[in-house]
Amino acid sequence: MASTTERDAMRRALSIARLGPRGVNPQVGAVLLSPEGDVLAEGWHRGAGTPHAEVDALSKLAPGAARGATAIVTLEPCNHTGLTGPCSEALIAAGVIRVVYAVADPGDRSSGGARRLRAAGIDVEAGLLEEEATALLDSWLTVQRLGRPHVTVKWAQSLDGRAAASDGTSRWITGPAARADVHRRRALADAIVAGTGTVLADDPALTARAEDGSLLPDQPMPVVIGSRRVPDSAVLRAHPRGFLQYAGDRASGGLAAALEDLRRRGVQRVFVEGGPAVAASFVRERLADELLVYVAPVLLGGDRLALHDIGVTTMGEARRLAVASVTPLGDDLLFVARPLEGDE
Structure with missing residues (x-):
């Protein structure tokens, strides 16, 4: 002892x-x-x-x-x-x-x-x-045990589980303290992942920034999941590290193949954000090691859910999680949760 x-x-x-x-x-x-x-x-x-x-x-x-x-x-x-x-x-x-x-x-x-x-x-x-x-x-x-990078899936949502208003607007659901926390966590990752739907709709920079808007010293590699082309005018094309794109579908080997390629490139920590569809894909395929859910005390209603279909049809199939922490960030709450052993 x-x-x-x-x-x-x-x-x-x-x-x-x-x-x-x-x-x-x-x-x-x-x-x-x-x-x-x-x-x-x-x-x-x-x-x-x-x-x-x-x-x-x-x-x-x-x-x-x-x-x-x-x-x-x-x-x-x-x-x-x-x-x-x-x-x-x-x-x-x-x-x-x-x-x-x-x-x-x-x-x-x-x-x-x-x-x-x-x-x-x-x-x-x-x-x-x-x-x-x-x-x-x-x-x-995670790399040693599973042969792939550690995957954190993040999303922000209203109290009623929506990622955007009915017209598609989503900036900003959460407040400045929550957004600053996201950027700090981005800077700790080796790669940041978004779906093509988010890239086309929101034109994100996928950078890690300080509160004054300046770039933080450590920048994750941007990764786009999806087969649709990133436009020449996209802000992402000016990213200081460039970006990688994977189809992410079954024909290309899916997300597992993308993660394996990232591991070969030396990536150990992947931060997934930017789209209910891509977040759901990682959860559905049991590739999410950690979930970060930022919950804002607002109600939006409508059908813009924060997470799309994850393959659960009955309560017996529900993905059970262990909540590691709940942290107040201004008016918002950050839930950190991980799949229970046996449900990974």
């Missing part, structure tokens, strides 16, 4: 893990504790080809100084040799006697570190602050 000191150290490890870059490798943090519970050293992963968090922490100690120590790590120590050596072997060689980690490594080649540590006589405990670590690593874990 993890101690209070180890729990505090894991919180610290999660904090310093965020110092590392988001990319093809996970953000990982490590804290080394003395037998008395004092912090000996800490480290984090700084990107592909650099020492992993555990090795980074060990490198800050004199030879032998980690003997008898406990290693607190946000991800199970790896057990393979890639651009760097296996962290499990480094911990064994350093004389560490206990390892506590948050999330198991799901990789085919990199997993097995806990088994290797136990075989060497090291006490290993898994699952400390697992929920927090999973949230940090969600996109990387």
